[in-house]
Each structure stands twice: as C-alpha cells, then as structure tokens.
Amino acid sequence: MLNRRDVIYTYDGSFEGLMSAIFDCYYSHDYPYDICNEGNMQTVLLCDYIGTSADREKAGRVMNSIFAKISSEAFYHIYCAYLSETKGREMKIFDFLHTGYKFGASVTNRMNLDSVWRLINTAKTVASEAHLYRGFIRFKKLENGIYYSEIEPKGRVLPLISHHFCERFSSMPFMIHDLNHAECLVYNGNSVEIRETDSVPLLKYAEDEQAFQEMWREFYNTITIKERRNEKCRMSLLPKRYWRCMTEFN
Amino acid sequence: MEIKEKLRILSDAAKYDVACTSSGSNRKNTKGGIGSGAEAGICHSFSADGRCISLLKILFSNYCIYDCQYCVNRCSNDTERASFTPREIADLTIEFYKRNYIEGLFLSSAVIKDPDYTTEQLIKTIEILRYEYRFNGYIHAKAIPGASKDLIAKLGLLVDRMSVNIELPSQKSLLALAPQKSKENILNPMQQIKNGITESKQELAVYRHAPKFVPAGQSTQMIIGATGESDKAIINLSQGLYKKMNMKRVFYSAYVPVGTNPLLPTTAPPLLREHRLYQADWLLRFYGFTAEELLSEKNPYFSNIIDPKCQWALEHLELFPIDINRAPYEMILRVPGIGVRNALKIVKARRYTHLTFDDLKKMRVSMKRAKYFITAEGKSYGNIWLRQELITPMLLSENGVAGFGQISLFDDQVTGEDRIKCLTGEM
Numbered sequence: 282m283l284n285r286r287d288v289i290y291t292y293d294g295s296f297e298g299l300m301s302a303i304f305d306c307y308y309s310h311d312y313p314y315d316i317c318n319e320g321n322m323q324t325v326l327l328c329d330y331i332g333t334s335a336d337r338e339k340a341g342r343v344m345n346s347i348f349a350k351i352s353s354e355a356f357y358h359i360y361c362a363y364l365s366e367t368k369g370r371e372m373k374i375f376d377f378l379h380t381g382y383k384f385g386a387s388v389t390n391r392m393n394l395d396s397v398w399r400l401i402n403t404a405k406t407v408a409s410e411a412h413l414y415r416g417f418i419r420f421k422k423l424e425n426g427i428y429y430s431e432i433e434p435k436g437r438v439l440p441l442i443s444h445h446f447c448e449r450f451s452s453m454p455f456m457i458h459d460l461n462h463a464e465c466l467v468y469n470g471n472s473v474e475i476r477e478t479d480s481v482p483l484l485k486y487a488e489d490e491q492a493f494q495e496m497w498r499e500f501y502n503t504i505t506i507k508e509r510r511n512e513k514c515r516m517s518l519l520p521k522r523y524w525r526c527m528t529e530f531n
Numbered sequence: 532m533e534i535k536e537k538l539r540i541l542s543d544a545a546k547y548d549v550a551c552t553s554s555g556s557n558r559k560n561t562k563g564g565i566g567s568g569a570e571a572g573i574c575h576s577f578s579a580d581g582r583c584i585s586l587l588k589i590l591f592s593n594y595c596i597y598d599c600q601y602c603v604n605r606c607s608n609d610t611e612r613a614s615f616t617p618r619e620i621a622d623l624t625i626e627f628y629k630r631n632y633i634e635g636l637f638l639s640s641a642v643i644k645d646p647d648y649t650t651e652q653l654i655k656t657i658e659i660l661r662y663e664y665r666f667n668g669y670i671h672a673k674a675i676p677g678a679s680k681d682l683i684a685k686l687g688l689l690v691d692r693m694s695v696n697i698e699l700p701s702q703k704s705l706l707a708l709a710p711q712k713s714k715e716n717i718l719n720p721m722q723q724i725k726n727g728i729t730e731s732k733q734e735l736a737v738y739r740h741a742p743k744f745v746p747a748g749q750s751t752q753m754i755i756g757a758t759g760e761s762d763k764a765i766i767n768l769s770q771g772l773y774k775k776m777n778m779k780r781v782f783y784s785a786y787v788p789v790g791t792n793p794l795l796p797t798t799a800p801p802l803l804r805e806h807r808l809y810q811a812d813w814l815l816r817f818y819g820f821t822a823e824e825l826l827s828e829k830n831p832y833f834s835n836i837i838d839p840k841c842q843w844a845l846e847h848l849e850l851f852p853i854d855i856n857r858a859p860y861e862m863i864l865r866v867p868g869i870g871v872r873n874a875l876k877i878v879k880a881r882r883y884t885h886l887t888f889d890d891l892k893k894m895r896v897s898m899k900r901a902k903y904f905i906t907a908e909g910k911s912y913g914n915i916w917l918r919q920e921l922i923t924p925m926l927l928s929e930n931g932v933a934g935f936g937q938i939s940l941f942d943d944q945v946t947g948e949d950r951i952k953c954l955t956g957e958m
C-alpha cells in the first residue's frame with residue numbers, strides 16, 4: 282500500500298534517474314505529490330523534498346517489474362512519455378504504473394481510465410512525431426563523406442528513430458543533430474551513440490551537394506498538380522514548423 | 532540534355548499517376564547494402580496539392596508511340612520529350628535516397644519502341660539498383676501493357692510492387708479513347724502478376740529463401756470523370772479487382788484536362804467525387820461493406836454533402852441506435868464518425884467496464900456524428916432522438932460533412948448552394 286503524502290521526489294532528469302526515484306517511492310510506501318527534475322524545480326510551500334540519485338540496479342528492478350508484471354507495450358509507452366519532455370510527465374508515468382501493477386497487461390486496453398489515457402496520449406504524440414521524422418529528416422553530404430541533418434522536434438525523438446536509420450544506412454556514416462534538445466545521434470558505420478552537444482559544427486558541404494539539392498527542389502515543385510493546389514491540406518500534413526530543416530523549402 | 536532538365540520533364544509527365552505509397556514491404560537491408568522497407572510506408576514530404584511524396588516518381592521516357600487521348604504523353608500532343616538512361620535513374624535514386632528525400636523509386640514509362648523494349652529498359656535500371664548498388668529500398672514498377680510474359684516475370688522478381696493501370700473504367704471508354712490498348716492487354720498482365728504472387732507465397736512457405744515476386748502486391752489506377760461511368764460502376768469494378776485480382780490498392784485520379792479530344796471534358800478535376808470514391812473504397816477494404824450496399828441502380832452516385840458511410844446509415848435508420856456496450860464490432864464499425872482505430876479501442880475497453888459517453892470522450896472518440904447513432908447504458912447522447920429529417924440538417928449544420936478517419940480535404944468546397952439542393956432533393 283502506498284500512502285499519499287505531500288512530498289516531492291527529485292531526480293537528475295535521466296530515465297534511469299526517474300526509474301530509481303520510482304523505486305524509492307515504492308520502497309518508502311510513498312505516493313508522492315510530484316516527481317521533479319532537480320534541474321528545473323520550483324519550490325512548493327508545505328512540501329518536503331526527497332532527493333534521489335540514479336542507480337542502475339534500482340532502475341533495472343523497476344524496468345524488469347514492468348516487463349514481468351505489465352507488458353513490454355506498457356514499457357514502450359512509459360519510455361515515450363518520458364521522452365516527451367512535457368510538464369508533469371513523471372506523475373503521469375507514476376499514476377500509470379500504479380494502475381498497471383493493479384491490472385497487469387490489460388491496462389493498455391483500459392483507455393477509459395484517466396491514468397491510462399493521459400499517459401498513452403502523451404506517449405503517442407512523441408511516437409508519432411518520431412514517425413514523421415523518419416520521412417522528414419534531410420541529410421546533407423559533407424566534404425568528409427558524413428551525411429549531416431538538423432531537426433527541431435518537440436520531444437526527444439532520437440532514441441526512437443535511431444534503429445530505423447542505422448538499419449537503413451548501415452554502411453553510411455551520418456549525424457542527426459537535435460537542435461532543440463542539444464543532442465546529436467552519431468553513427469560511424471559501425472556503432473551508434475547519442476552525444477550531448479550545444480554547438481553547431483562548422484559545416485563544409487561536398488562538391489555535388491548543391492546540385493542534388495537543386496534537383497530535389499525541381500522535383501518537389503514539378504510533382505504538384507497545379508489544378509489541385511490545396512495549401513490547407515499540405516499545412517495539416519506537413520506543418521510549417523518542420524519546414525526550416527527541409528531541403529525542399531530552403 | 533542535362534539531368535536536371537530530364538528530371539523536370541519526366542517527373543512532370545509522371546505526376547498524374549497518383550499511386551505514391553511505399554507500404555507493404557518489409558525488405559531488410561543486407562550486409563554492405565543500402566535501404567530497407569517500412570511495412571506501413573513512410574511519407575517523405577507533401578506537395579502543394581497535399582499529396583504524399585514517398586517515391587521518386589518518374590518516367591523512363593515520354594516518347595510514346597501510342598495516342599491515348601486522356602494522356603499528356605500521347606504521340607499527337609506537342610510536349611517536351613526526354614529519355615533517361617538506366618544508369619542516370621539508378622544514380623539519381625541512390626543520391627536522393629541517401630539524403631532521405633525518398634523511400635524508393637516509382638518507375639514507369641511511355642511505350643518507346645514497343646512494350647518489350649520498354650520493359651527491358653526498366654529491368655536494366657532496376658538491375659543496376661538491386662545488384663550493383665545493393666539497394667533494398669522500395670521499388671514500384673509499371674507493367675507495360677502488351678509486354679511479354681517472360682519480361683513481366685523477370686521484372687516482378689526485382690520490385691516490391693507492380694501496377695497495370697486500368698485507366699478507364701469500362702471497355703467502351705477504352706475503345707473510344709485508348710484504341711491501342713485492349714482490355715486483354717491490361718487484364719492479362721494483371722492476372723499474371725496475381726498468379727505470380729500466389730505461387731511465390733506458396734514457394735516461400737516451403738523454401739524460406741525462395742525469391743519473392745512482387746511482395747508488396749499490385750495496384751491499379753482509374754481516371755475519374757473523363758468518361759461517363761457512374762460511381763456505382765466504378766465501385767463495382769473496384770470490388771471485382773480486390774476480389775478477383777487480389778489488388779492491394781485501387782487508386783482514383785480525378786481527370787485533369789490535358790486532352791483536346793471532344794469526347795473529353797475541359798472542366799476542373801472533380802476532386803470531391805474522387806474523395807467520395809476513396810471513402811467508399813475504404814469502406815470496402817476496412818469496414819466490411821459491399822459495393823451493392825453502398826449504391827443501387829436507383830441511386831448510382833454518392834452524395835456531395837455527406838460521406839458514403841453517413842449516407843448508408845441514414846438509409847438504414849432502422850438498424851440504429853446501437854448499444855455501444857453490446858453491439859458486435861462489425862456494427863460499431865458502421866457507425867458514422869467511428870473509425871477502425873476507435874472501434875477497436877471501444878471493444879477492447881468494454882471488456883473491463885460499461886462504457887459511458889464520458890468514457891468515450893476520454894478515449895477521444897469524436898461524438899460529432901456518432902452521437903446520433905449510438906446509446907450507452909441505455910441512454911442516448913443528450914436525449915437526441917432519431918429521425919432522418921432531423922438528423923440530416925443537424926449533421927450538416929455541424930459541418931459533419933466528408934471525411935472519417937482520413938482528413939476531410941474538401942469540406943470547404945461544398946457550397947451553400949449544394950447543401951440546399953440536397954435538402955430539397957434536387958441532387
């Protein structure tokens with residue numbers, strides 16, 4: 282049994298940290314008022330704070346329990362919700378887990394429960410943004426043969442698209458730079474990692490890069506059937522916020 | 532001629548083919564290769580007409596020896612002409628693919644010397660991609676009507692999807708506007724592809740490494756509004772193609788006036804009609820409807836005002852309202868405004884609880900149209916009571932026009948005048 286208490290657990294912002302904080306909550310039988318990233322916390326009066334630290338073993342035990350007692354689908358939703366970077370996602374995850382331990386694998390079908398639809402809808406926005414980026418990412422070839430791309434997503438989509446691009450371009454070194462979250466997916470043709478970066482490297486493009494960009498724009502513009510122009514429809518399918526990083530609009 | 536120039540001419544010539552989907556392939560990348568399929572397909576961009584761009588869609592050549600009246604490339608038309616070489620297309624595809632512009636290639640061609648020669652050029656191009664560049668991305672190729680069986684068989688083993696376009700929905704129209712293409716020239720390769728797919732699946736069941744023949748299935752396209760067939764004739768034909776030819780998709784393309792033949796219309800493309808046909812097509816494929824249920828001899832056209840599902844429901848009010856907690860899945864699918872995904876959500880959730888209207892809202896099931904057709908826990912939504920003469924105006928006033936699941940593209944094109952006409956029964 283967990284007791285609802287006016288305490289706020291803080292964690293370091295990492296997924297491992299969040300899982301460890303949840304472990305600590307359960308360990309102390311606390312149903313906290315909130316779980317906050319210690320990096321951007323606002324002090325709430327009348328609340329106690331409990332700091333936690335990321336711990337591989339604790340996090341591992343929580344994750345294993347999700348797979349064992351709920352389902353891998355539930356884990357995927359939790360992870361996506363974490364990546365959403367939205368306010369209040371930590372408690373959505375906590376509420377969902379609490380419901381999940383009660384109902385087991387069937388929890389993801391119970392979309393009428395508040396704790397369930399709140400979490401799954403949060404997760405889905407990130408998952409669908411990640412899906413769009415599989416198509417909308419544009420690489421530019423650099424002088425050194427690396428294919429470089431910039432994106433500005435709302436959620437942290439890199440972990441969700443990494444596998445897709447590494448499989449598809451398995452022998453092509455590439456980088457996908459998330460400017461909004463200052464992280465960069467780097468694949469060298471063998472192994473992949475996500476690095477924190479806050480600077481944009483000086484980019485020197487390959488000689489033939491410009492020519493292919495022009496051809497792509499040519500193709501993009503020609504393929505439109507003018508008699509069928511429909512801006513509204515394009516806008517809803519390809520919102521303006523993606524345009525800045527897409528070759529056809531530069 | 533410069534490649535860029537060719538690209539402009541030959542993508543311009545290819546743009547009227549509407550198929551641009553990249554779904555149905557789960558081809559894996561190979562060691563040292565490049566590319567992979569994505570089962571659900573991926574849109575890489577959207578053009579200003581709102582259509583998905585997924586494949587590099589080009590013609591190998593637009594020097595055509597035929598003279599199909601509805602086509603820009605007909606030999607009697609005065610238009611810029613160009614031809615690629617196989618290597619040019621292969622290189623362009625790879626460079627575009629590496630930059631993630633595209634999901635693969637959609638290669639078609641006008642009939643250059645004869646159908647066999649043309650098909651050989653397509654094969655050469657795709658062989659460079661598959662063997663030399665070890666390209667595992669999506670390839671959709673057009674089977675040229677009249678090409679020999681051997682060549683079609685060879686092409687089928689290289690690509691993910693193949694299509695033979697029906698173009699005109701009846702033999703009469705074909706005869707009048709595309710006299711060099713016979714019905715047999717279209718249906719025979721279709722039948723051959725269908726058989727090839729079936730055989731290949733059987734072989735795969737026995738030998739895991741048997742070569743795959745057109746693994747993402749075949750599709751076709753019909754031009755809408757160039758000739759006089761009714762919606763009913765078109766939807767019946769589609770149903771036949773899905774059943775008899777195991778078609779993956781039938782595409783509909785509103786005729787854009789490019790011809791000068793007096794038999795052809797010169798007006799703007801009938802976009803709303805095309806949209807209705809897509810909606811009906813969806814109903815056939817995913818909602819368990821048959822063509823006969825949707826349209827009758829008496830009423831062979833879809834409404835301009837409401838989508839085909841609404842139209843059907845209003846004609847069958849005796850079946851409604853249905854109880855959201857008890858009705859079978861098949862019936863929930865038939866409620867206007869409830870799409871496949873929401874229907875699934877409902878049947879999953881109701882296993883554990885009695886759903887109320889509040890629950891449906893939380894599950895993000897839109898009540899806009901559905902509310903007239905369902906009850907929950909014995910109650911109707913806000914005590915709405917069901918009578919056709921009341922529902923129709925209400926549906927209209929809430930702009931519940933067009934679209935279910937798919938984005939309603941053409942709502943704004945239904946003018947006030949059309950609405951009034953419909954209500955007074957003039958249309």
Ligand code: SF4
Pocket residue numbers: 595596597598599602603604605606640641642
């Ligand atoms: S054969 Fe094809 S390209 Fe040639 S005129 Fe007919 S439809 Fe057009």
